[in-house]
Amino acid sequence: MLKPEDIKYLLNSESKFIHYLPVTSKESQFINEQTIVANRLQSDRNSAQQELADWIRFSTKDAEKYRDGLTTASMEIEGFSGWVVRNFYSKDNVMKKDFRETGLDKIKQEVSESAGWILITNEVNLYNYFRNHSYHHYLSNSKLTTIGKHHVDEMDCNDWCFNHSLPRTCCDLW
Structure with missing residues (x-):
């Protein structure tokens, strides 16, 4: 689990678009599982x-x-x-x-060693945006250099956000 002050720093004033999913949440477990599945599918290709x-x-x-x-x-x-x-x-x-x-x-x-996931949403379709642009530039310029990043694009994140009562926008999972 992240410390409360770390969560506050990560969410800053963007709590409408940045969500922390603690490792103990069912959503975090789902993303963990899907990350492994997506990487297995890719390594099999x-x-x-x-x-x-x-x-x-x-x-x-x-x-x-x-x-x-x-x-x-x-x-x-x-x-x-x-x-x-x-x-x-x-x-x-x-x-x-x-x-x-x-x-x-x-x-x-x-x-298995993570403290959870950061879910970034927006009113634009981030899934398509990040498929066509480099999100690595943003992350490399971030102060959050010790946070692991995994882009999960093997799942329909729009449906996932809807099913988990998050804004009806496409989500980018890190």
């Missing part, structure tokens, strides 16, 4: 794994050459683990069963 493989810059050389994609630093793979990944992993590893299972295990660990 070879085309999605191939796209991930194409965007990961395993070596320092590739990170410097392309200056885009996901680096070990951006994925917070540091220390000895980062060194191993930078020197011994390649695109081929992403397609392997153990890479997929390790990724799912990490997601399960993250949702």
